[in-house]
Amino acid sequence: MRRTFQSKWEQLWLLALAVPAVVAYAIWKHGALDNTDIIVITVIVVGMALTRLAPMCTVTLQDTEVRIDYTLPFRSPVVLQHKDIEAYFDIGVQRKGRKIPIAGLLKPKAKEKGIMIHGIGVQDFSDLNAELMRLFPKQEKTEPAGGAYGAPAAGS
Numbered sequence: 001m002r003r004t005f006q007s008k009w010e011q012l013w014l015l016a017l018a019v020p021a022v023v024a025y026a027i028w029k030h031g032a033l034d035n036t037d038i039i040v041i042t043v044i045v046v047g048m049a050l051t052r053l054a055p056m057c058t059v060t061l062q063d064t065e066v067r068i069d070y071t072l073p074f075r076s077p078v079v080l081q082h083k084d085i086e087a088y089f090d091i092g093v094q095r096k097g098r099k100i101p102i103a104g105l106l107k108p109k110a111k112e113k114g115i116m117i118h119g120i121g122v123q124d125f126s127d128l129n130a131e132l133m134r135l136f137p138k139q140e141k142t143e144p145a146g147g148a149y150g151a152p153a154a155g156s
Helices: 009-030 035-053 125-135
Strands: 002-005 057-062 065-070 078-081 085-095 098-108 115-118
Touching: 002 125, 009 035, 057 125, 085 125, 098 125, 115 125
Parallel strands: none
Antiparallel strands: 002 057, 057 065, 065 078, 085 098, 098 115
């Protein structure tokens, strides 16, 4: 089994609309672009690009591993063996009686932090979410012997 879920590039359309609008506004307001306008436009474009590109990744599911390659070059790829993944948690919103997946969290066994996979960054995220939930089911939570928050267990 090898299945790849690609990055969702369609979300960058807002950036393509915003840049000409900001440039047109600056020219309309001042009549020409000066150095300050160019700096402000550059900061806006870079900020928007980073916020749009941050959740984008390509997820490859293989027989023995899950590989996550991020679109941003300074984020290193993550490769997790199936045996090293504790569970997968889906994050969604309940709307009109059905759950809409928004994101998912892969929880590795050896690390405290999980790896977030955003629905806005991956094409066919609902399929990926269903596949990951099938591969890595949630573990049932067990209450510690002392009860919740270290209080004595009921009946003791």
